[in-house]
Amino acid sequence: MSDVAKTGRFEIRFWGVRGSIACAGRDFDTYGGNTPCVEMRVGEHLLVFDAGSGARGLGSSLLRRGIRRFDLFFSHCHYDHIEGMPFFEPLYDPAMQIAIWSGHHLDGSTTEDMLSSFMQAPFFPVGPEVFRAQLDLQTFRAGDVLEPYPGIVIETVRLHHGNGSVGYRVEHEGRAVCYVTDTEHPEFGRDETVIDLIRGSDLVIYDTMYTPEEYHGARGFGHSTWLEGVELCDAAAVHRLVLFHHNPRHDDRMLASLEAEAARQRPGTLAAREGMVISL
Numbered sequence: 684m685s686d687v688a689k690t691g692r693f694e695i696r697f698w699g700v701r702g703s704i705a706c707a708g709r710d711f712d713t714y715g716g717n718t719p720c721v722e723m724r725v726g727e728h729l730l731v732f733d734a735g736s737g738a739r740g741l742g743s744s745l746l747r748r749g750i751r752r753f754d755l756f757f758s759h760c761h762y763d764h765i766e767g768m769p770f771f772e773p774l775y776d777p778a779m780q781i782a783i784w785s786g787h788h789l790d791g792s793t794t795e796d797m798l799s800s801f802m803q804a805p806f807f808p809v810g811p812e813v814f815r816a817q818l819d820l821q822t823f824r825a826g827d828v829l830e831p832y833p834g835i836v837i838e839t840v841r842l843h844h845g846n847g848s849v850g851y852r853v854e855h856e857g858r859a860v861c862y863v864t865d866t867e868h869p870e871f872g873r874d875e876t877v878i879d880l881i882r883g884s885d886l887v888i889y890d891t892m893y894t895p896e897e898y899h900g901a902r903g904f905g906h907s908t909w910l911e912g913v914e915l916c917d918a919a920a921v922h923r924l925v926l927f928h929h930n931p932r933h934d935d936r937m938l939a940s941l942e943a944e945a946a947r948q949r950p951g952t953l954a955a956r957e958g959m960v961i962s963l
Contacts, residue, residue: 691726691834693858693963695886698722699737700955702864702892702906702928703763710934715957718763719928721862721888725855728832729753732851732862737957738767745773752780754831758864759787759848760797769802769809779816782831786823786839787847794820825849840880842866844905852880858963859884861921864928866890867904868911873918882919885963888955889915891926894941909941913949925961926954 699705699717706716718735729750731741734757745753750773758764773779785794792800798811798820823829825841838852843866850863861881868874881887892906909926916924926945929938942954953959 691856692724693726693855693860694724695860695888695961695963696722696724697737697955697957697959698741699733699735699767700927700929700957701735701763701931702890704931705736705763705766706931710936713935713956714929714938714954716931717957718766719758719864720767723853723860725835725853726832728835730831730835730853731755733758733764733864734767734771735763735765736767736770738771740957742767742770742772742774746776751778754782754784756837756849756851756862757783757785757787757794757797758842758850758862759844759846760785760801761846761865764865765797765801768798769807774814774816774818777815777817780819781816782819782821784821784823784829784831785849786825786827787841787849788822789847793822795822838880840876842877843868843874848905850877850880852884859886860963861887861889863887864890865905866907867902868907868915870902873915877915878919881915881921883921884919885922886925886961887912887916887919887921887923888925888927890928891941891945891954892928892930897930909945910948913945913952916949922951923961924949924952926952929954 699720717737719733720737721732723730829837842848848865889912891909945952
């Protein structure tokens with residue numbers, strides 16, 4: 684972590700923390716059942732990462748708060764990370780200015796292609812033409828360094844996931860938060876690409892879909908474990924780890940147990956909960 688003065692706001696709020704499919708019921712009340720959506724308030728700017736089912740609640744909140752401009756970054760476009768888009772209220776507000784970024788594509792597709800392919804018959808009754816917000820669709824390549832605003836630098840890397848996925852490192856005033864979800868660790872050794880991305884960061888949000896025991900039967904599915912997250916953060920001298928992309932089979936009781944075990948091995952580790960806010 685840098686010695687640069689930390690004067691501006693850097694706040695992370697979790698709106699969706701579950702992976703693969705949303706789940707509901709009393710067994711999921713504590714940690715939440717919505718799929719990925721993370722808000723970062725960085726200085727005067729608002730960044731959103733993924734638009735799973737958690738995006739519905741975020742959208743209502745943005746309208747209540749009077750937010751009129753923000754950026755939305757996708758890790759990739761599997762359904763659990765994009766299913767909230769048609770129900771994201773800011774997209775229907777003409778006063779909204781929204782930049783939408785994606786860079787996971789392996790086939791030369793663009794962000795516009797991604798949205799059009801998702802919202803079309805027979806999968807959805809209307810297409811993106813129903814949106815009324817002022818949209819700025821940005822397509823980058825994993826590995827590019829983005830600077831959406833002065834003083835905010837975002838490094839990107841390609842992750843190991845079917846159809847491609849992107850990991851992000853957001854830096855502002857000497858602080859860094861990394862969003863690394865939907866990635867599979869190598870069978871032997873550590874993923875050096877991820878280590879380089881997260882090195883010395885203040886907070887890492889990491890894909891911990893499986894327990895180490897479950898992972899043996901899920902090789903090739905494109906996800907990682909809480910133990911791998913602990914070991915990566917130790918190797919990269921990360922300040923705090925947040926377990927993310929929770930398995931829909933892991934209810935509140937199991938997640939509490941996994942969170943406690945991870946915290947025993949790496950004090951300060953948390954499991955992401957819907958509504959949880961972390962300020963740096």
